[in-house]
Amino acid sequence: MKIAFFSYKSYDKEWFNKTNVDFGFEFKYFRVALDEETVAYAKDSDAVCVFVNDKLNREIIEKLHSYGIKLIVLRCAGFNNVDLEAAQEFGISVRRVPAYSPEAVAEHAVALIMTLNRKIHRAYGRVRDGNFSLSRLTGFNVNGKTVGVVGTGKIGMMFANIMKGFGCNILLYDKYPNKAYETEGVRYVELTELLKSSDIVSLHCPLTPETSHLMNQYTFSLLKDGAMLVNTSRGGLINTRAAIDALKSHKLGYLAMDVYEMEEGLFFNNLSDTIINDDLISRLLAFPNVLITSHQAFFTVEALEQIAAVTLGNIKDFVEGKNSDNEVKL
Incomplete structure (x- = not known):
């Protein structure tokens, strides 16, 4: 063969x-x-x-x-x-x-949350430059927060279980809910309720015509002010222009992505010595409250x-x- x-x-x-x-x-x-x-x-x-x-x-x-x-x-x-x-x-x-290894992707989603929240990436760079100031490095306690999980396959539920271990209240959404997953502090709700109620929303659903740009101008407007959005699934779940608008208006407080809807030709390549012509990802990288990794959650x-x-x-x-x-x- x-x-x-x-x-x-x-x-x-x-x-x-x-x-x-x-x-x-x-x-x-x-x-x-x-x-x-x-x-x-x-x-x-x-x-x-x-x-x-x-x-x-x-x-x-x-x-x-x-x-x-x-x-x-x-x-x-x-x-x-x-x-x-x-x-x-x-x-x-x-x-x-x-x-x-659904654990790999779920754990990476948690790593993105903790890094972005506690600003580990910024603190690391500062300390290496001899800057030991704590100014503008304030985070929040994850314990007690409401975490919305969109997509309850193996990865989504692995992520939900990890976040429940942090002491979070877990809301689930799936087109085909499995009520057996519901336990104390974990329940299924409609997508609109999940978006309105969650401090952190993590996407774990496949990219289909139905889920394409699931996060768009309307769904971003439903989020809690200052909410965090995490995507370790498929880039096309997020309308990037709408995400940028939500960040600029401070509606979206944090954005962590391991995937990007126009990642082809960018991700998995070393472009450090070239000019990146993608203005959208360049704009995202300019936000201090955005963290992007290059499709490494599985790695x-x-x-x-x-x-x-x-x-x-x-x-x-x-x-x-x-x-x-x-x-x-x-």
Whole structure:
């Protein structure tokens, strides 16, 4: 089985090569993302292995079909970058890693909250410069605050449990609520109530047409004045222009993001010696109450190990003609 591996980084190659010892697949590694110009690299392969910013629209999927590709394996949970209708039409199976160390993402969301609240990132820079002043480093106690969790899958509930351990009151919202999750201090509410009542709102839902720009001018207006918003899920959940307006008006008190709706071409790359032409992220970076990390919430040893194992297991199941719960269908 020959697999064309797109958008690879050194850590991908390390973990997939290590795990592949038990599988014996043949990988062709390409640093470039999969798009209209690079799809030809998949010729003579049986499958493609892709990540969050690789493009799999109808045109590219049709090209993959013409090369004889029968399988698309996503080494991530999200699949909003795949035209599932086209994949089904051309008989290409799509398989993903639905849950890789949910603890990793949940813990990163908590790290963002604590860093932004207690201004650890600013204090670190000050102390290294010999500035030991506490001026403008005031935070707030997380204990006793109301935390709204939007999306109650594995990651969302892991995050909720951690925040409950801080002594927070937890509000949940999900289109498909699981009442079994409700315990003392944890309950489901409508999204409008969650936004109006929460001191901290954390997004843990997938990006779909329905959730695209879930946080927009209207939903930002519902927030408590000075609330914190955290997004470790998908960048497209937040309308960036609306977020900037909410920050400028002081409606939004804090914004922490590990994802960004226009992150393609930015995240996972070292652009320190170049001029960033994206005016929106440049504006966000200028706010003292904004903290951005570059899609690293998943990035733990445990998660990388699981991503490689599940991805290669998905390929093995396909080769052996086995059905899989990890297959994404319409």
